[in-house]
Amino acid sequence: xxxxxxxxxxxxxxxxxxxxxxxxxxxxxxxxxxxxxxxxxxxxxxxxxxxxxxxxxxxxxxxxxxxxxxxxxxxxxxxxxxxxxxxxxxxxxxxxxxxxxxxxxxxxxxxxxxxxxxxxxxxxxxxxxxxxxxxxxxxxxxxxxxxxxxxxxxxxxxxxxxxxxxxxxxxxxxxxxxxxxxxxxxxxxxxxxxxxxxxxxxxxxxxxxxxxxxxxxxxxxxxxxxxxxxxxxxxxxxxxxxxxxxxxxxxxxxxxxxxxxxxxxxxxxxxxxxxxxxxxxxxxxxxxxxxxxxxxxxxxxxxxxxxxxxxxxxxxxxxxxxxxxxxxxxxxxxxxxxxxxxxxxxxxxxxxxxxxxxxxxxxxxxxxxxxxxxxxxxxxxxxxxxxxxxxxxxxxxxxxxxxxxxxxxxxxxxxxxxxxxxxxxxxxxxxxxxxxxxxxxxxxx
Amino acid sequence: xxxxxxxxxxxxxxxxxxxxxxxxxxxxxxxxxxxxxxxxxxxxxxxxxxxxxxxxxxxxxxxxxxxxxxxxxxxxxxxxxxxxxxxxxxxxxxxxxxxxxxxxxxxxxxxxxxxxxxxxxxxxxxxxxxxxxxxxxxxxxxxxxxxxxxxxxxxxxxxxxxxxxxxxxxxxxxxxxxxxxxxxxxxxxxxxxxxxxxxxxxxxxxxxxxxxxxxxxxxxxxxxxxxxxxxxxxxxxxxxxxxxxxxx
Amino acid sequence: xxxxxxxxxxxxxxxxxxxxxxxxxxxxxxxxxxxxxxxxxxxxxxxxxxxxxxxx
Numbered sequence: 001x002x003x004x005x006x007x008x009x010x011x012x013x014x015x016x017x018x019x020x021x022x023x024x025x026x027x028x029x030x031x032x033x034x035x036x037x038x039x040x041x042x043x044x045x046x047x048x049x050x051x052x053x054x055x056x057x058x059x060x061x062x063x064x065x066x067x068x069x070x071x072x073x074x075x076x077x078x079x080x081x082x083x084x085x086x087x088x089x090x091x092x093x094x095x096x097x098x099x100x101x102x103x104x105x106x107x108x109x110x111x112x113x114x115x116x117x118x119x120x121x122x123x124x125x126x127x128x129x130x131x132x133x134x135x136x137x138x139x140x141x142x143x144x145x146x147x148x149x150x151x152x153x154x155x156x157x158x159x160x161x162x163x164x165x166x167x168x169x170x171x172x173x174x175x176x177x178x179x180x181x182x183x184x185x186x187x188x189x190x191x192x193x194x195x196x197x198x199x200x201x202x203x204x205x206x207x208x209x210x211x212x213x214x215x216x217x218x219x220x221x222x223x224x225x226x227x228x229x230x231x232x233x234x235x236x237x238x239x240x241x242x243x244x245x246x247x248x249x250x251x252x253x254x255x256x257x258x259x260x261x262x263x264x265x266x267x268x269x270x271x272x273x274x275x276x277x278x279x280x281x282x283x284x285x286x287x288x289x290x291x292x293x294x295x296x297x298x299x300x301x302x303x304x305x306x307x308x309x310x311x312x313x314x315x316x317x318x319x320x321x322x323x324x325x326x327x328x329x330x331x332x333x334x335x336x337x338x339x340x341x342x343x344x345x346x347x348x349x350x351x352x353x354x355x356x357x358x359x360x361x362x363x364x365x366x367x368x369x370x371x372x373x374x375x376x377x378x379x380x381x382x383x384x385x386x387x388x389x390x391x392x393x394x395x396x397x398x399x400x401x402x403x404x405x406x407x408x409x410x411x412x413x414x415x416x417x418x419x420x421x422x423x424x425x426x427x428x429x430x431x432x433x434x435x436x437x438x439x440x441x442x443x444x445x
Numbered sequence: 446x447x448x449x450x451x452x453x454x455x456x457x458x459x460x461x462x463x464x465x466x467x468x469x470x471x472x473x474x475x476x477x478x479x480x481x482x483x484x485x486x487x488x489x490x491x492x493x494x495x496x497x498x499x500x501x502x503x504x505x506x507x508x509x510x511x512x513x514x515x516x517x518x519x520x521x522x523x524x525x526x527x528x529x530x531x532x533x534x535x536x537x538x539x540x541x542x543x544x545x546x547x548x549x550x551x552x553x554x555x556x557x558x559x560x561x562x563x564x565x566x567x568x569x570x571x572x573x574x575x576x577x578x579x580x581x582x583x584x585x586x587x588x589x590x591x592x593x594x595x596x597x598x599x600x601x602x603x604x605x606x607x608x609x610x611x612x613x614x615x616x617x618x619x620x621x622x623x624x625x626x627x628x629x630x631x632x633x634x635x636x637x638x639x640x641x642x643x644x645x646x647x648x649x650x651x652x653x654x655x656x657x658x659x660x661x662x663x664x665x666x667x668x669x670x671x672x673x674x675x676x677x678x679x680x681x682x683x684x685x686x687x688x689x690x691x692x693x
Numbered sequence: 694x695x696x697x698x699x700x701x702x703x704x705x706x707x708x709x710x711x712x713x714x715x716x717x718x719x720x721x722x723x724x725x726x727x728x729x730x731x732x733x734x735x736x737x738x739x740x741x742x743x744x745x746x747x748x749x
Contacts (some may be wrong), residue, residue, distance in 0.1 A: 044599075371611065375604045379594040388590055389608065392583040393615035396622035403626060416625060423622060434614060438607045441528050499697040502704040509708065545715070552711050556704045563700040660712060667719045674726040681733040688737070 014191070014198070016172035018141065021164075023183030024176040026193035032176035033072065035193065036144045039174070040069040040310055065093065065221045065312035068140035068168065070148060074131025075307025077234070078120035079241040082111055082130050085119060086137060091230040092311040093138040094220045105133040108166045110159065118241070124151045132160075134307070136167035138219040143168055145175035149182045161186050221312035231308070231321035245294065245329060249287050253333050256283035257340045273409040276341045276349055281401045283337055284361065285394060286387075288330040292369035293376070293386040295322050300377040309443060319370055319439035323432065326373075327366035334358035347409065353417065357404040360424040364397045367431035374442050400424045468666075475663050478656035485649035502560045507650060508657035509553035513578065516546025516661065517585060517613060524609030527602060533676070534669075536602040539609050541668035543588050545661060550582045573624040580619050584612045598676075 016022055024032050037043045039050050041058025049057070056063035076085050083102060090098035106112045109129040119127065128151050135143060143164070149157045164173060164186070176193075177183055183190050192199045222230070239245055260279040299305040308318050335358055342349045372389050376382040403420040406412045486504035523539030526532075557575060558568050569575070588608045595601040642650070 368611075371607070375591065375607055376594075378597065378600050378604070379591060380596070381594055385587070385590060385594050388583075388587040392580050392587065393611060393619075395580055396615075396618045399622040399626040419625060423618075423625070427618060430614060430618070431611075434611060438528075438610060441603055442607050497697065499701050502701055505705055505708040548711060548715055552708050555707050559700050559704045559707070563697055664712075664716060664719070667716065667723060671719055671723045671726065674723060674730060678726055678730055678733070681730060681737065685733060685737055 014174070016142070016174055018170055018172055021173040021186055021188035022175075023180075023186065023188040023190050024174070024193050024198075025178070025180055025183060025190055026176075027178075030193045032193055033146055036069075036146045036174070036176060037071070040067065040071075040144050040306075042069075042306055042309060061312045061314050062221060063312075064310055065138070065219055066141035067310065068135035068138065068143040068171070069306070069310045070131045070135040070145045071303065071306055072146055072150070073303035074127050074134065075302070075304040076119045076127055076130060076134070077238055077302070077304060079118060079238045080234070081116050081118055082106065082122070082133075083115045084237070085130065086133060088230065088234050089134050089137055089307070089311070091222060092227055092308070092313055094222045094312070095138050096217050096219060101137065101139075105137055105167060108163055109133045110156075125153050125156055128152050129156060132163055133167070136163065136171075139168055140171055143171045143173045143175075145173070147177055148175050149177055149179060157182060157185070224314060224317055227311070227313040228317045228321045228324075231318065232324050235321065235325045244298075245291055246332065249291055249329060249333050250336055252287055252290065253283055253337045254340055256286065257337060257344055261341075261344055271411075272345050273347050273411050274406070276345045276347045277402055277405045277409065277411070280334070280337050280341055280349065280405060281361075281398050284330065284334045284358065284401070285365065285391065285398055287333040288326065288362070288365045288369055288394075289387050289390050291329050291333075292326055292366070292373045292390060293383055295326055295370060295373040296377045297373070297382065305377075315440040315443040316436040318443070319374065319435050320432075322373070323366050323370040323435065326370050327363045330362035330366055331359045334362055349405070349409070351408060353408045354405050357401055357408075357421070357424070360421065360428065361397050361401045364400075364424045364427040364431070365394050367428050367435060368393050368397075371431065371435040371439060371442075374439055396423060396427055400427075471659070471663055471666070475656075475659050478652070478659050482649075482653045482656035485652050490646045490649035491643060499560070499563050502556055504650060504653045505657075506553060506556040506560060508654045509549045509556060510578070511654055512657055512661050513546055513550040513553050513581070515658075516542045516549060517581065517616070519665075520546060520585070520588070520609045521613035524606035527606045528610075533602065536606065537669045537672045538665070539606065540592065540672060541665045543585050543609070544668060545664045547582065547585050547589065549661075550578060550585065554578060554582065571623075571627055573620055573627060576623045576627075577616065577620045580623075581612075581616050584615060588612060598679075 014022070024035065026032055034043065038045050039058065041050070041064060044059075051057065058064055058067065077088070080088065083106070086102045086105060087098065089095075090102060095101050103112070106115050109132055111126065111129055111133070114122070114126065119130065122130065128148075132145075132148060135145065148160060152160070160182070164171075173186075173188070175186075175188070180190065189200075221227075257279060260282065261275070264275045264279070296305065299308065305318075309315060335355060338349045338354055338358060341347065369390050372386065376385050376389065379385055400420040400423045403412075404417050407415075407417045407420075482504070486501055490501070490504070492498055492500075519542040520539045523535045523537075523542060527535035527539065554575075557578075561570060562568050588605060591608055592601055592605050595604060
């Protein structure tokens with residue numbers, strides 16, 4: 001398997017039966033993380049194949065339903081409680097009897113007393129325990145753990161076998177570790193990974209453990225619409241708790257209104273309406289670009305994007321959920337700016353056609369920006385790159401918005417407004433289709 | 446999937462490139478067609494009634510514009526094929542074509558601006574063709590910027606392919622929106638450069654377009670070879686590094 | 694008329710300089726990268742030959 005300029009893994013071949021546990025031991029940089037991420041479908045191997053349940057690829061959303069993955073950073077939302085994090089995962093995975101299962105998981109990993117605390121107040125060890133609960137929640141058939149003992153205290157390491165036995169007794173477990181004692185404690189077969197090559201430990205016992213029966217019925221992945229809705233609701237709740245985006249954007253919008261008005265003060269005497277329209281659409285474009293830059297970056301930086309990609313949902317659902325979020329934020333900013341400008345410049349901007357234009361333009365601009373936001377997450381200097389990438393294709397949205405609002409204020413004859421609304425709708429539909437088709441190509445590393 | 450075969454590359458040496466028959470033929474075609482194009486542009490095509498001699502800038506302006514749009518079509522083709530087939534060759538084609546497309550777009554804008562200054566007395570008009578070309582230039586400059594900001598070659602190829610496709614979809618939308626937007630504030634439009642042209646002029650223009658297209662092919666080939674060589678360099682360095690580690 | 698000819702001259706030189714400049718730049722870089730490739734291949738081959746020698 002090749003990655004970038006380097007051969008990370010070569011001729012690695014592994015097969016695990018249900019109930020079997022295998023530890024990959026190796027020094028830093030041996031390729032343990034790469035192997036596990038490739039198995040989880042987060043990386044595409046150049047050569048070779050990963051199969052689950054005999055034949056399915058991890059790129060198939062349905063196949064990922066039977067997969068539990070925990071990487072270096074547990075995919076947790078710091079502004080949700082432990083229980084809410086698990087509930088979100090349960091909705092994406094379609095876990096049956098979710099409330100009961102979540103309670104069992106919380107008790108098993110020793111977090112039942114902290115279930116309703118926000119994850120941002122958790123220690124690293126507690127986050128790791130919650131990450132394990134998250135990975136094991138759907139009672140997966142295959143569990144992939146990247147150094148599960150990292151940042152656990154010694155008691156946590158001792159509890160690890162118990163957690164696996166209780167939450168995923170029948171699962172095939174593959175994990176990486178530095179520490180062979182952990183592998184022995186889990187009764188795992190040891191394989192060594194050095195410089196991308198795999199060797200079996202001669203001391204391994206050849207007898208695989210007979211698989212135990214499933215404790216509960218198999219999870220059924222949710223429908224596409226339900227999954228998208230779960231992601232939107234999650235983002236709304238995070239924003240409600242964190243108040244990261246909306247207040248800042250609101251302040252930005254007001255600031256733009258004041259600063260641009262001051263800059264155009266000389267023109268204000270004669271062309272107030274024209275200046276108001278220009279300021280409105282420039283600030284909508286800039287606010288959408290700012291919010292769009294954060295859209296995927298927040299998930300990427302927290303490691304939660306991996307969590308969404310491992311879930312048994314078509315990745316285009318992630319794009320659609322992010323699109324809805326950005327469209328709501330942008331529409332909110334636009335409507336707020338209509339009010340600010342009406343007050344500051346004493347023009348009647350707050351009327352039905354302009355509100356309609358702002359909402360439709362927000363949808364069109366967000367369809368473009370949500371896709372580009374996903375493209376810049378792994379780029380250097382993404383804050384600089386985003387406006388460069390986003391504004392040129394968004395120019396038609398700006399022109400259509402200006403056209404509609406100038407007509408509404410009777411600066412120009414109102415005859416063309418229908419055509420402009422049509423253009424906005426076409427842009428929204430074209431880029432939504434493009435994003436839905438192309439995002440899955442951009443998603444996996 | 447990225448296969449780099451060492452045998453594809455000719456060895457070092459000043460004239461090594463010209464020894465391949467295909468390349469030699471291409472360079473010969475380039476020299477011939479360019480010579481013919483220059484002859485026709487200055488000596489064969491007659492002077493124009495209104496603009497006299499300055500209209501001859503047409504013979505570099507129109508080929509640049511044609512190649513700008515053509516190159517970005519090739520970027521989209523390379524991008525789509527890369528996402529379907531996953532072969533780096535397609536991505537190299539898209540990269541080479543984007544870089545050369547940006548070059549020709551720049552030349553088209555510069556020559557258009559110079560021509561405009563001499564004919565209308567202004568450097569810029571908010572004409573749909575000009576404005577769309579300028580925004581297209583921004584789109585493909587940002588395509589190149591995105592490439593240079595992503596270090597991992599695999600991620601870079603995929604992200605760039607998506608931008609390459611988004612770009613080609615954006616251009617017609619930009620064109621329509623600018624066309625409508627301009628009617629809000631009417632300004633004189635450029636007269637169609639091809640309209641009512643004497644046959645000698647049209648022949649000279651077609652020869653110019655053909656000659657510049659040969660030039661485009663030469664440039665794309667050369668740029669793709671550079672990218673291939675750079676990729677192989679990375680792999681060889683890595684191999685050397687690994688070997689040094691093994692011996693140490 | 695001389696002003697017009699100046700514009701014509703500037704337009705043509707911009708295009709020719711741009712296109713040929715780019716060709717020269719890319720060709721130069723191809724040559725540089727190939728020389729470096731040649732050096733690296735030499736480095737890779739030389740010690741291997743040394744190691745294989747005792748087997749013969």
